[in-house]
Amino acid sequence: MRERLELVDAARLVVKVGSSSLTASDGTLDEEALDALVDALAEKRRTGTEIVLVTSGAVAAGLGPLRLVGRSRIVADSQAAASVGMGLLIARYTAAFGRHELPVGQILLTSEDTVRRGRYRNAARTFERLLAHGAVPIVNENDALVTAELRFGDNDRLAALVAQLVRADALLLFTDVDALYDGPPSRPGTKPISVVDSIDELEGVEVSGRGSAFGTGGMVTKLQSADMATSSGIPVVLTSTSNVRAALAGEDVGTWFRPTRKRASRLQVWLEHAAQGRGRLVLDAGAVRAIVRGTASLLPAGIVGVEGDFGPGEPVELVDEEGTVVARGIVAFDSSELPDMLGRSTRELRERLGDRFEREVVHRDDLALVAPVGREQGS
Template structure:
């Protein structure tokens, strides 16, 4: 495999997020395997000894809780998933603790929900916690808090969580380790002629790619990994997608798997939060002129350009901006309560009382999607 600047960026990254999927920690029959986890810890330790800070995003809690609870199949209902996660999280973090204790390293468990990332104050708190663990030379083991998350407020899988964490900690690289050795234009387990894609530098490299869903053991799949890799790379973080069995190579010379090039300019933390992490409390529909002003001229949104308001939001909340066809075009921080804004729809700023003559969404608080 030929070297590239993008692989070099993975290789030289000083701060790395490593996401480990459920299938990387389980046997083919679905049993949690501490030996596999220890081998992954060995590869991570080697990277840390080489000078990098590493944050681990680890799946596997539900799988680790199945055997102790006498479950033979991954549960489908939320309550049983949460029970399995509650039991399994103990086994999972103990296994990581045992694995890194061989190198005299301390681990810290960080359990996050989607709300922790969506709410700006909790987002900042999570950021400070992870940074402090790094300063104290502890290895952060991050997972979704499945015991309290609901179907309505989930990350969906740890692939997306890892992309959000990569930006949260200011990572220089994200490494996704799974049961497949990289990106193909189809499923190589079902189609022997599926073409391997070593590098994704732009949309043209994804022409013809069909990404599938997850296995019976985990919630992710190639579609999830592809989406998360594109999310991270769009934020300015290069990504390497590789097999967990090749973890040592992935975390050393990076000459395995598929590399995703990062955008040239890194998105600010606030703009990334607005675009990818914040939960929208409502939506505004814009007329065509306002859409052009927002997207093409990067202007603030004024009441005259709003045609309808939905949701119960307050000034300072995040809202979606939609075109006349209801397609989401941008997200931003709204300057009014929904009750105020409803009476202002379509009105010129000059016709409003002085205390209401301000932008609905200021250009500085707006990001296209």
């Protein structure tokens, strides 16, 4: 497939590898598998392609040294295993990439690092400097400290957010199955799906189940990750780690997820996929239509309610009168100022309150739809 050849000359790729691909059956780190992965990535790096690696395996790698059998239901045990395992994992990656004279930089993230715009920008700068200095950023969720309410949910979702953050040319998801199938791979008669134009077309495909005994994901989270990436203009390859070299060479392996939208700005991507609204603006039907059609900024005349406590420059959710979120945006006014502005034209506000009120509440350039019309947003 010609479009896969884009990977041959890609400037920047995000690669995600799952726990099942890096750990043995007893939960210890499979150093041979890790070395094989690194050798393939280093070979691609020598062609000039920048690589960002999102890796699972920290918790699994820490189970053996702590003599834990399988994932514990006690959160503190998993955090302790992650603390031990992260050191083992990054040390092994450092040695493996070091054989190819490639330095690595560890980046541990929590969702708090992406929902706050300041931290999001700081993370972007860190990635850019590491890549500029020839390093391979190695990314994992900060499992040693993260609490349930701050989790990404799985490194598949984290990988999609990182791909958007670094403006990757493609996202490659490597796992223990060679492709997405039209049913459970173990069921006789099921077939691999070579190309997916839209996640919507998979509605009838039976996809369920968790990942390996030492992982937290599964095919569901990988499809959610693919949805997030492709809706930001980033193609996705899903295949097994045994196909790493073939996938990086643009060969027809695994499943190729085509982008469903054009590239969005970092701000729009952050608003759609990562930002946490500090409040809500309730819109009338006319304002909702204008926002969804992408034709207008949000003016005071279209707002019927204000919820929450926020200041200018903070993200807010734009909802219809039923409470359904249709967009997120950067608000230009304090929540205390808006109630006196509701339903009024900008001209009327200028005459009544002054020149600075003759402007948009949320400018079109500072706004992103949460999901395309007619399709639910992937989590």
